[in-house]
Amino acid sequence: METLVKIGPEFWTDGSVCIAEAAPTAEGASLAAYAKHTLQAHDWCFFQTSGTEGARKWVGLTKESLRISARAVNTHFHITAQDHWLLALPTHHVGGFGILVRAHLSGSAITRLEGKWNARAFVQKCLETGATLASLVPTQIFDLVSAQLRAPESLRAVLVGGAALNAELEAAALGLGWQVHRTYAMTETGSTLAVQPQPGAELEVLPIWQASTDAESVLTVQGPALAQGYAIFEKGRWHWEPIPEEGLRTRDRVEISAAADGARFLRFIGREAGMVKILGELVSLSPIQDRIEALKLSLGVQHADAAVCDVPDSRKESRLVLVVSGINDDEATQMQKGLNETLRPFEQILDVRFVSAIPRSELGKVRLAELRALLHWRITPWEPSHPAE
Structure with a gap:
């Protein structure tokens, strides 16, 4: 993993452009120059998309949008200065970076899991630090379940994103005491868009987001934490692809329902790019x-x-x-x-x-x-x- 980035108060208003990389590259330096001089971007962060197909893109998010996203998650999970994050995701991805922002805004402690991912080392570090929160991907949950590792008592919530967590794996994790909360997230939303209020529940759309579907059930999202657009390098030059004012039409097919109290729930059906005809x-x-x-x-x-x-x-x-x-x-x-x-x-x-x-x-x-x-x-x-x- 890359060196942990410390986020201080000056980060949010120093006018800088943050390029989220595992290590500095020529591409990152070129993007920073393009963002500053051509896009006139100030207080922005760029993350590479982690999708399954298509050309590489850099998603441009304002620092304020990242804070809005982090506040929504902090509010949902009642995250305070008494909490302690165990960071086991790379911070050059928005999922890992989002933990830094949540910890900064809430005042909660944060410890990084050093070295290559290891399920037993993760559990041991939880025990040593008394960690209360973590964010993992399904592959890491799979490793914990495969090794039959029980969750430390201090760990009150594990946010699971990056890919779909299947029902069997979710049930096995819950059986070992892991308080897993499935999330629906994407780089363009600065991390989480919908999350399980309690383990095993439906995914609830966070209040900051407007979510709608078209006739093919393809999701469109709008909200104050949405990215500004994409920086794409093609044919030797950068070009900018803004996200339309009417929102981001995703590649995901979902069902959206509403409860009597106004809460909105999202069920993932499949991804357009992962749909084939037979x-x-x-x-x-x-x-x-x-x-x-x-x-x-x-x-x-x-x-x-x-x-x-x-x-x-x-x-x-x-x-x-x-x-x-x-x-x-x-x-x-x-x-x-x-x-x-x-x-x-x-x-x-x-x-x-x-x-x-x-x-x-x-x-x-x-x-x-x-x-x-x-x-x-x-x-x-x-x-x-x-x-x-």
């Missing part, structure tokens, strides 16, 4: 990936990595394959069988591909575009639609 049917890869993670636990193959991916099919338009790494033939067959027991007929996985490593982002998301490219050379036009038949 025999004319729309298939979301997200719940299948959730099932894969659950199967790894039940089959005892936590050491392995696995992902679902779509490949071209001359008859069905697309078909699904199971991509695995660090697993033997028998284990892969068990996982394939377990998946197919829950999939609809046109979703059945009849092909397993072995790779040396599955491309993932720093937060553990499968990089679908890279995985598709990795598999491309293995796919030939004449390959049968049903190789296992």
